[in-house]
Amino acid sequence: MTKPKHILVIRLSAMGDVAMTVPVLRTLTQTYPEVKITILSRPFFKPLFDGIPNLDFLEADVNGRHKRLGLLKLAKEAKALGIDAVADLHNVIRSKIISKYLELKGINVASIDKGREEKKDLVSAEGKNISQLKTTHQRYADVFEKLGFPLDLSKPQFAARQRLAPKLTALIGVEPKKLVGIAPFAAHDSKMYPLDLMEKVIAQLDASEKYRILLFGGGKKEISQLNKLSKLFANVSNTAGKLNFEEELSLISNLDLMLSMDSGNGHLAAIYGIPVITLWGVTHPYAGFAPFNQPEKNQLIANREEFPLIPTSIYGNKFPKGYEEAIRTISPETVLSKIKEVLF
Template structure:
């Protein structure tokens, strides 16, 4: 079988997982400039891939037009684009249906190995000595190697910062200060830093008068909480609900640092080469979800001596009673010290 010339890359959700494909695809495009890439994902994620050469985007409406048997229609659309290989970076029922159909049509296919066995072993381990698993970024890269396109993720070249609109420049102000983004929420309470402690660390950063701090989030309840968090501080701006998604991405690309939970915003910042400090609760960086190219020293973890069953799950959705308190073992002073050290 000849070497592919046009790869369909499937990753339908979630936001952080789709964002993690971006630096990998950037390296793929840089390494093989003659290769055409088409990303199949949800329309909302299309802005992630701007600026990657030779990359097209195919929109998947998995709850509408492409629901159920519509997946075959979607696969046919891809085939009509002269796709000759498939990289399934998702490995769920929807992506499997598309991949199997295209394989039946004679296309070369490769699917991600999510490492379920070793991840299960990681969360069931009660030993002190847990070990680092392969990163999700490398698992993505392995799929392309199976298709004949090995890549070296260390050769990644971060993109330039996005141009700021007058609206965003207005948010930044005229004073020359370091820009910090803080994403205060996560999918599960067990992965979220207590808001009272977050207020303490924001106060410490605000009082230095060296930083402009932007709070990121979404949803009515979150926006209300962020408004309360913003109010007491002169250098803090809540941008949740005030910017389009493209504007948020532009602002994130211009940050000097992002402080995030184990959540999507950390991956958004990392795909632009922004330093990310991640706070970990009942999940753990060893599971392979550290934002791209971020050192171990930027991972601030809950105390495993007090909470020895961490990681209690891969995604933070399962944990024993009392473990929702794990994040409290990360002192605000520790976070502030790390931020100031990096800036």
């Protein structure tokens, strides 16, 4: 079989999952510079792929002109670009419709194996020993291997640190302090470190005068909470609601460390090779969603002896009564100790 020369890569959402494609696509273009890539995703995510050589972006307006039968129009747009293979990294109804149309036109399609049965077994362990499943990054890489492009993710090259605009340097300040990003929110409360505990972490960091702390989040409620939190401390700034996505990525690329939940911001920091400490509640890094190239020791996990059913689900949307705040078993002292270990 002739190797493809132009691959359409489909990953429509969510932000963390789209961000996880970035180090894989960087490796792909570095390993096979002769291959052209077109990434099909939502317009908002376009800045994630800036700087990747030989890569173009095709916007998917899935709630507008590409809704329902508009997906076929999108598939035709992709075909008109001269693609000769499809890497479906999403494998949902929308991506399957696009892929099937292109397959019927004679274009080779490879789709991700999400490992649903393995993940089902993981959340059914009920306190038994569990082991690391294949990472999502490797599952993405496996799709390209099916197309004839095996990838080695063990020696990545990361996106470059971006030059900060004056607006962002004002947020950071002029004092030579370690820049710590903190993203305290997640899609589900069961994955979120309680704000009263996070406030204790921030208070200790602030009191040491060694750190400049930048808070990340989005949505009116989160912005309001982070504004209140930032006003309590001299060395804390809230970025939420003040930056566009490009500016946020630029700021993240200059961090010394990101403290995140099992959520998108950790994956954004990992694109730039920034150390990420992740706090896990009812989910678990063994499901394969830890930020790219981050060591296991940076994954702080709720106490499975006290809450043996963890992971209760892959995405944190399901958990038994009493598990709502399992993440409280990660003490502020443990978080602070890990921050100091990573930075000094």
